[in-house]
Amino acid sequence: MTTQPRGHRAVIEAALNDWWINTDPVEPFHSPAVAKQIEEYLLSSGYVIAPDTRKTDMPKRRDIALLIALAAACAAAAVAASIVNDWWWGALGILGAALLTKEARHDIRDRRHARNSQ
Structure with missing residues (x-):
């Protein structure tokens, strides 16, 4: 029996598995389509994808x-x-x-x- 990954990695793994299962294997790999499908899965799981805009410790x-x-x-x-x-x-x-x-x-x-x- 394998243990299920927890937290964010479990959702990312599920998104990749969803893409892998629902994609035709003979279909050419199209990165934008893959990114869109995985993003939709993550957004439907309650995740928000946004850049990290926290203030950095740049030299003053x-x-x-x-x-x-x-x-x-x-x-x-x-x-x-x-x-x-x-x-x-x-x-x-x-x-x-x-x-x-x-x-x-x-x-x-x-x-x-x-x-x-x-």
């Missing part, structure tokens, strides 16, 4: 502006350290500015493509 403009300001501050500190011949701090400032700029660039890209930050 304020956070991106802060990253850019910190990168500019690191670059300015690197220039100031280089003027007084403190090359070690100048190199660290350049490294910090580069890393913060890279992070800001990724956040801008994620925001432009409406993706969650990684």
